[in-house]
Amino acid sequence: MKHLFFAALLLGAGRAAGQPSPRQLYPGLFEAVQLGHVYADGKTFVDATPLQPPAAIEQAYQAEHTRPGFDLKAFADAHFRAPGAAAGGYQSDVPAGIRHHLDTLWTVLARRADDAALPAGSSLVPLPHPYIVPGGRFREVYYWDSYFTMLGLVESHRLALVRHMLDNFAYLIGRYGFVPNGNRTYYLTRSQPPFFGAMVALLAQTEGDTVLLRYQAPLLREYCYWMADAAAVPAGQARGPVVRLPDGTLLNRYWDASTAPREESYAEDVAAQQLSAQPAAQFYRNVRAAAASGWDFSSRWFGPAGTLASIQTTDLVPVDLNCLLYRTEQLLARTYALQGNAARARDFQTAAARRARAVLARCWSPQLGWFVDYNWRTRRPAPQPTLAGVYPLAFGLATAPQAQLVAAKLGKDFLKPGGLATTLATTRQQWDAPNAWAPLQWLAVQGLARYQQPALARTVAQRWTALNVRVFEQTGKLLEKYNVVDTQLKAGGGEYPLQDGFGWTNGVLLNLLNHYPAAAPGQ
Incomplete structure (x- = not known):
């Protein structure tokens, strides 16, 4: 298996740099707007469209903000167009029934391929194919949301849209080495639960094994993101998303490359950190890792104090994440078997089997009769059951x-x-x-x-x-x-x-x- 992890090291390295995020574009202005609660929702400003080039806006702010009577809200309104809700103008036809509503919503929540020439400073990462957004304040595509959206698209026989969304995720993997949380610049430091393999398998149920082969390369590259530098992680330690247990077993944790407050929840994170005894960088990374899990937030991630201030996401090997990566390893084994590459198929079958044994050994709590997360620092299973414990059943590990x-x-x-x-x-x-x-x-x-x-x-x-x-x-x-x-x-x-x-x-x-x-x- 050693060569597999060297492949992970090579393919996971050298990810393309992303577009600058709002905090990088507007130093000083960004913090003032977010900490000043100019908008009720911190996501509003980072999604807003700049009406002038970012450098001109920043220059204007530096020139004006110290003048007497400066109005920060008026300045923001003059230089940015605030976004609306994703389906803000839609009115439901309740008498037509739930199925009519569901069918209509696919059109309401659909977005065409993005214009690659977005306004300078836009936080949107353009996608080359149509996609579905969740709705409300979530105006962009979201990674793990999309798998469950696709379940309905398949039922609605909208397979072309499923293919488009898969192609978008493959594009993001090709560009960044992973699927970001969402297609925004402020999400480019983290992913979400890796459902790309499940998406591929879902389409393959209808269109056959050619789908598996079509997406083998991005599936492998995403796996390499999760396993990057695995060969260099010492026993009993963790690096990035990789955890190596004392016996050498490799498992994974949720991770974010940044140690700053989340841009879309900046004021909330700054306020929460002041209540925590953790160093600021450690606290922010734990908060960001919880956001990468999709469970932001839950007592699942908290320490014995049971509060956000005690958050310890990066200390935990999550049962759901490792079930998803088990599924990815199974799928990769299958793609290589389809190609007649028995050696590579065997590598991934072995990796999947090892991961399954580790999940059963570390994440099963006989006392609870339940699958839980595993704290790799204390070497103990988490004490609280959560619904993440159904993943080993859904993916066949139990x-x-x-x-x-x-x-x-x-x-x-x-x-x-x-x-x-x-x-x-x-x-x-x-x-x-x-x-x-x-x-x-x-x-x-x-x-x-x-x-x-x-x-x-x-x-x-x-x-x-x-x-x-x-x-x-x-x-x-x-x-x-x-x-x-x-x-x-x-x-x-x-x-x-x-x-x-x-x-x-x-x-x-x-x-x-x-x-x-x-x-x-x-x-």
Whole structure:
């Protein structure tokens, strides 16, 4: 396997430099706007379109901001055009029904290929093919969201759009060596849960093995991003996204290359860091790594204090991430087998088997009867169960007895009137109870079905889709997340208001409606 990791080292190196981000373009002005809360949402400014060249705006700010009576909001309004919501003008036709709404939303949330000649200073990274955005404040493509959106596109027979989105991700991998969190300059320091392989496999289910071969190169290069410099990581240490356990086993963690506050949540991060005992760089990296996980934020990432100030994301080997990379290794093995390259196929089969053994050994908690994250520093499994524990079922790593225990705990502890709670901890964080999210419902349903638990799978699907449909009939909206404990209340928590749209909710809902038709009678 040594040559495989040398390949990772070579292919993962030398990523192209990205466009400058807003903080780099507007030193001083950026901090003033974000810390001054000129906009209610910190993402507004970093998404705004500059009306003059960035250098001219920065020069004007330096010349004007010390003058008596300077109005920062007026200056921002004069030099930037603030963005609107992704589907801001759309009005739902509730009487037409949920399926009509879902079909219409694909058009509402679709974006054409971006103009490569964007205004100077735009934070958008242009994509060469059409894509779907989630909705609301999320005006760009998001990596792991897109897999769950694609589930609905496949059900809607919009395979051309699935191919376009895959080609966009392949383009981003070719340009940066990985898929960024989203196609914005301020996201170019981190990725998200690596669902590219799952996307490729999804299209291959319809179009055959040629799809696997078509995307082999970007699939390999993304894998190399996650395994970069693996050969140089000493036992018991970590470097970037790679963790080498004391016995030499290689696993992965979520990672962000930056140690600065997130640009899109700058004021929030600066304020939160002041409450933490961690050095600023360490705290910001842990916060950014949690953003890379997609679970921003959750008690899952917190230390014994149970607060954001104690966040320890980079100390954890996440069970979900390593299941996804296990799937990637399996797919790469298959692509090489299709090409008749038995040696390379065997390398990746071996890597997948080693990763599976490590996940079963480190992430299974017999005390909890559950799969959890593993703290590589303390060499102990995390004490709290979260819905990330369904990934080993969804991707086939779990043993049959483990799957039975997970199913029992799902039904006893996680199952609520509206579906599965994200964690068993009720906090003000949006990735905790009482909130629930479409991707985790779908993964749980798939895992339960895979391990012969059809009744519970149907119950989860039924409760989730019924909640989605009822909220739509009452409000005309499908939402980013839902309160599954008290289904009459909205989901809360997080750094921004509840968003509607919503790409991954739409995709999962249509998939479950089609595969569990009894879940929403009459729909």
